[in-house]
Amino acid sequence: MSNIDGKTPILVGVGQVTEPVPDDLTQASSHADIAAKAAALALQDAGAANLAEAIDVVAAVRTFADSFPMSNCPLGMPDNFPRAVAKRINATPKQAVYEIVGGQSPQKLVGEFFEKLNAGECELVLLTGAEAIANIRAASRQGVKLNWHEEIEGQLENRGRSDGNHLLTRLEFEHNLMTPMQFYGLMENARRKELGQDLATYQQAMGEVFAPFTEVAEQNPLSMFPKRYSAEELMTVTEKNRLLVSPYPKAVIAKDGVNQGAALLLTTVAKARELGIAEDKWLYLHGYTDTKERVMLERPKLGQSKAMQQALLGALEQAGKHSDDIQHFDIYSCFPIVVSEARGVLGIAADDPRPLTQTGGLPFFGGPGNNYTMHGIAELAHTLRKDPGSFGLAYGNGGWMSKHSVGIYSTAPCSNWQPCSSAAYQQQVDAQEKPEIDYSPEGEAVLETYTVNYHKGKPLGCAIIGRLKHNHKRFYAINAFLDGETLQTVEKGEALGATIYVETDPKGNRFAFSPEHLHQFSPAVVDTFQA
Structure with missing residues (x-):
């Protein structure tokens, strides 16, 4: 040489x-x-x-x-x-x-x-x-x-x-999106929508991606967590393998x-x-x-x-x-x-x-x-x-x-x-197309993707990315604090592409699956000041 x-x-x-x-x-x-x-x-x-x-x-x-x-x-x-x-x-x-x-x-x-x-x-x-x-x-x-x-x-x-x-911009902070696993959860579910797969099929595929990695880790003396898992073991939710954000149990993070x-x-x-x-x-x-x-x-x-x-x-x-x-x-x-x-x-x-x-x-x-x-x-x-x-x-x-x-x-x-x-x-x-962002979204929209946040295996709330039907602009939104019904609907994993309704709030835009349900959680309008 x-x-x-x-x-x-x-x-x-x-x-x-x-x-x-x-x-x-x-x-x-x-x-x-x-x-x-x-x-x-x-x-x-x-x-x-x-x-x-x-x-x-x-x-x-x-x-x-x-x-x-x-x-x-x-x-x-x-x-x-x-x-x-x-x-x-x-x-x-x-x-x-x-x-x-x-x-x-x-x-x-x-x-x-x-x-x-x-x-x-x-x-x-x-x-x-x-x-x-x-x-x-x-x-x-x-x-x-x-x-x-x-x-x-x-x-x-x-x-x-x-x-x-x-x-991160102010929008992410307003909607409590601050950790990598939340953003990856949003992307993972968006990818599932693009592939047209249901949640169970997609989760199995995630396990199949990572199962061969565990085989390599098991043989590597420098691995911190050297244990072999099957795809099913990686994705099965248990007390030790709780969901942290959807669609991720702890094992694949x-x-x-x-x-x-x-x-x-x-x-x-x-x-x-x-x-x-x-x-x-x-x-x-x-x-x-x-x-x-x-x-x-x-x-x-x-x-x-x-x-x-x-x-x-x-x-x-x-x-x-x-x-x-x-x-x-x-x-x-x-x-x-x-x-x-x-x-x-x-x-x-x-x-x-x-x-x-x-x-x-x-x-x-x-x-x-x-x-x-x-x-x-x-x-x-x-x-x-x-x-x-x-x-x-x-x-x-x-x-x-x-x-x-x-x-x-x-x-x-x-x-x-x-x-x-x-x-x-x-x-x-x-050079790619750049979707516009609506900073004050109101009205009918399409749910593009979502993620659910969990604490000790229990769902706490969800964040979504939606697109308004009238102007095609993007936005973040979260379910209202006491809106368990919307959270449960999202958690089922079948709402990708669904019609939703959104209203602006500086503490985080709110959404629901009907305008009537959404308005139940709207702040009360105060017409007069009380002395």
């Missing part, structure tokens, strides 16, 4: 850590501890000496504790997370980066720093991330006081939580209560040779893409993502490949719809023998916050090294099918590596 351009970027080291909650919680690892352990394993995997001192960039995936305004870690956090990890492995990088929120961020960082390596802006890059949510929850339950706060000196490029494309970390070591062909990293460690990135979706109400099809389609097909196009040329996959799997839609985009039949996960997936291997796809890439690297010349696809997803990053990897060299542009693919996303 001596004829490969020395500027060609490569992945040369991978590391992963999964830790149980310790009996002695005073010894519990922090996020930075776990990330550093994964980083040390990535250095060890690369197989050369004195690599830590050669690292000039450490870029970290944002922890969940830093991802949301109200989610600060109760045990404290380093004020410079990337350098806290670097300190633990005796690295002194020139640059430290703390990435934005999203499950797309590990693959997005790979693409970004491959470009910078190729341009000569850096030489040896460590990507890392970790979650210690299992330890945090155990310490909180048992009243164990830990102090993970650290003040670390040095430069930090803190990119903040968002790139400016916000996933990503589980963030983990202690997991992963790291990737990136460099160039020339630098790898200089450092003495063996060629059988090298992996090449043949194609990659990054795309973004609109907010929920502005998507033409609520059960699909054009941005996902463009990211997956675009990465294949950049690599000069078709999905049939890919032997190994790691598809993001926070909820069944992501896998189902990706499989549809890629044209992978339900009986295709190729596994769609390398790890076991987020509900079974574990869902370490924004960092899952770094585990997927690390596991894919091991698989590709064992199958030289084969190709693998890693797909990361952020938000609710909102942000998408895809990479095509192989041990087969790139003949002339070039940066990949996603501009043309994003243009395809942006």
